[in-house]
Amino acid sequence: MRADARKNYSHLLAVARDVITEHGADASLRDIARRADVGLGTLYRHFPTREALLEALLRATLDELTQRAGKLETSSSPDEALVSWFREAVAFTHSYSGIVDLMAAAIADPDSALHASCTTVRSAGARLLLRAQAEGMARADIDGTDLFALIGALGWVGDQPSFAPRADHLVDVISSAILTDRDE
Structure with a gap:
């Protein structure tokens, strides 16, 4: 160029x-x-296309989220790594109103310009989840697709003016629901 x-x-x-x-x-x-x-x-x-512009705009952040997951896998306990990355992923969805719709559509469309970045970030989260599950620190009945959907759901909440003030609280609630109670 x-x-x-x-x-x-x-x-x-x-x-x-x-x-x-x-x-x-x-x-x-x-x-x-x-x-x-x-x-x-x-x-x-x-x-x-609009999607090509958004893909270029979002690719760097999605790549950073993927790299961050890799760093957390080796530097933090499985539960802390999962929750930290989950919070960062949800915060990313709050960066741009309407991004959740695009990511949800892209994950289902292999021809989408955003598909590769979205599937890569979903896989990164799935690895963190599997690591926490292997240690008995996360629920066994969810997978990477569920985790990606929860990120999207919490991103949608942040886009809604009437729910946005509750967004951080709801991230805490969902994070706690993903983790198992190790005191049982």
Whole structure:
């Protein structure tokens, strides 16, 4: 990629991050181009679809979540690693309104630009869950798909103005429900 094209690409992503943070995943692509001070054609040359733009925007964070899971696997107890990663994943879903819908659709669609990143992050969470289950620290009746769905559900709660104030409390409740009571 030429230097000027790379600069436009990076600038478009930075502006898109701001606009999507403000207006959610359905933000106007025309508004993104306008605020980036480029033509709509320039935006579409770099990102031919909304999904391609969102995939580029989200890929870095999803990759970080995947890497974080790997670090937690070796640096924390299984229960602490699982809960810490779970909290980070839920916090990510609160970054952009509407992102949960996109992730849920992408996980079910192998042709989606977001599919690979979403399945990779789901697998990372599943590994943490399996590790905690192997130690008897997490419920045995859930799997990585359930964990991903819980992250999505809590992300949806954060998108709802009437529930958003309860979001952190509900993450605590669900985290406790995932873990087993080791005192029994």
